[in-house]
Amino acid sequence: MVNLAATTLAVNAWLYDHEPAFAEWALEYIDAWRERAAANRGALPDNVGPTGAVGELHGGAWWGGHYGWTWPHGLHSIGAAATVASLNAVVLTGELDRLDLARDPLDTVLGHAEVSDRIAERGNLGPGWAEKLGATPDTRELLVPYRHGPDGWFDFHPVPLSPLLWLGWVSDAETDRDRVARVHAASESDWSAVRWFRDKEEQGHEAPWHEYLEGRNIDYPERALEMAIGQVLRQRALIAEAPDAPEDGDIHFWQRLNPVVTEVLTQLVTGAPPAVYYGGLTFARLAVGDADRSRPGLPPGVAMLVSGIRGDDVTAELVNTGDTERVVVLTAGAFGEDTIDEVTYSGAAPGYPGDPHSYAIPPTVPSSSTHRIGSSRLEVVLPPRTRIALQLTITRRANVAAHQTYIPTKQEKA
Structure with a gap:
């Protein structure tokens, strides 16, 4: 079976x-x-x-x-x-x-x-x-x-x-x-607790993530990332103390020392549980790609958080922390099987950073705009030092699933 x-x-x-x-x-x-x-x-x-x-x-x-x-x-x-x-x-x-x-x-x-x-x-x-x-x-x-x-x-x-x-x-x-x-x-x-452990399956923290999406565990991203960094540090310390190979031929030796951790990033960046360990595909509510390098994954200096999933609505935030413009390709579903019907994005209204002669730092008043998309892909242009919040309305399983590429088309941009 x-x-x-x-x-x-x-x-x-x-x-x-x-x-x-x-x-x-x-x-x-x-x-x-x-x-x-x-x-x-x-x-x-x-x-x-x-x-x-x-x-x-x-x-x-x-x-x-x-x-x-x-x-x-x-x-x-x-x-x-x-x-x-x-x-x-x-x-x-x-x-x-x-x-x-x-x-x-x-x-x-x-x-x-x-x-x-x-x-x-x-x-x-x-x-x-x-x-x-x-x-x-x-x-x-x-x-x-x-x-x-x-x-x-x-x-x-x-x-x-x-x-x-x-x-x-x-x-x-x-x-x-x-x-x-x-x-x-x-x-x-306590389903909100982020327990500090790691198993070979890159799973086990489903409960606190579930509570986060339900709005009952708002600081999960920070605590989960801290835990994930702790996982990496421990694995590296174990590697430093490990022999070149186990004398008893233990097949779990490499699993216990593996410093690559993905569970939390999969949850927070793609809005999906991690792939089922026993042969599962990698799924996503939002798959992310780097248009400049035509490859999957976040561009350098860019962070992303899927902060809400409610039925057909997905909320995500993108931040470009660098000094270079980045173009992020978002795909609805890991295989483009979903369609982004509409996107509302929020940024700062005109007026910031304000008069340089003033000591006061002006408030960043949010401004939003809504656009129809009608595609599984959305390209988000992020100027340097920019943060943008996206509210996407998605129709699931509207397209035939297929492996995706991340070559930019720049037809639909936010």
């Missing part, structure tokens, strides 16, 4: 030239597992035999496959693969009907949820969860079973937020928001 993540290979190839065979293969494979889940009363099986029968090589059991429901990670691996495949289906079709593949395993385990404490004492994942949540022995959380075996469901841990937030991010559906609200309501840990 975890081979669902392999659909990313076909989708990535399709994004270049839209060869139908790649899309057809991926959707056929995804739909086959959806049918198996539906036939298993919504519980996504983890194995299938040579003839296509679930449990064919496992004595008829729908659980027990490699990296499946009986594997030590259980739901962690199952949920990731199902999320990757569901998001890939959205890229290919622009439709949301195949998100049931990711919803079903979550709803299955939530049907057995219980609120309990002593997080660190529960299974091999418990200590890690306690560190991420800052949980004491008395902290109570909504726990769900991660594994299934001959005696039924077992190995209870906190609900993983990444697949829940991905579903809400891509669908904006009330049912997906309700799942997150249910987990939040049963959680005693």
Whole structure:
């Protein structure tokens, strides 16, 4: 079942030239597992035999496959693969009907949820969860079973937020928001806290980012960036003390020392959760490119923050801290699948910096202007030492997704 993540290979190839065979293969494979889940009363099986029968090589059991429901990670691996495949289906079709593949395993385990404490004492994942949540022995959380075996469901841990937030991010559906609200309501840990940790998946800080977008954690960007810098500094210190290679051949050696951190920047700059570790594509509400260098990423001296996502509206701020004009290319969606219908941008009204003979620094009175765009791309010209706030109205999934370039066209500018 975890081979669902392999659909990313076909989708990535399709994004270049839209060869139908790649899309057809991926959707056929995804739909086959959806049918198996539906036939298993919504519980996504983890194995299938040579003839296509679930449990064919496992004595008829729908659980027990490699990296499946009986594997030590259980739901962690199952949920990731199902999320990757569901998001890939959205890229290919622009439709949301195949998100049931990711919803079903979550709803299955939530049907057995219980609120309990002593997080660190529960299974091999418990200590890690306690560190991420800052949980004491008395902290109570909504726990769900991660594994299934001959005696039924077992190995209870906190609900993983990444697949829940991905579903809400891509669908904006009330049912997906309700799942997150249910987990939040049963959680005693502080969702606004920015815990200082780093795992190999470049994930784990979904809760404080979610609270930031909900307007309940306004200083998250500053605290999250401070934490991210702390991650880099620690990794560099570990590298300085590390041997040239591990004597025991530990395969996790390089993961633990990797100084490249991306989670917080992905959240703050693109307005999206970080890519699902197990083979997920990189998504964005706003992808950013450097027109002068015709490449993705922020131009030198430019900072960007996606500060609000409300339905079809996205709020972003851009700052050019340098002495050179920069042209930033914004794309609605990582693959240009969305359309920017309208943009309202705010800057300072005339009058600043004022009379040089005066001691008083004049206030920067904001001035705004609204323009129709009707394109997936917007080029923003930033004069030196300029800050601009953008309010974009976006229609999601209005275009066929495709890999993007950042060669400037200068047809639509703000």
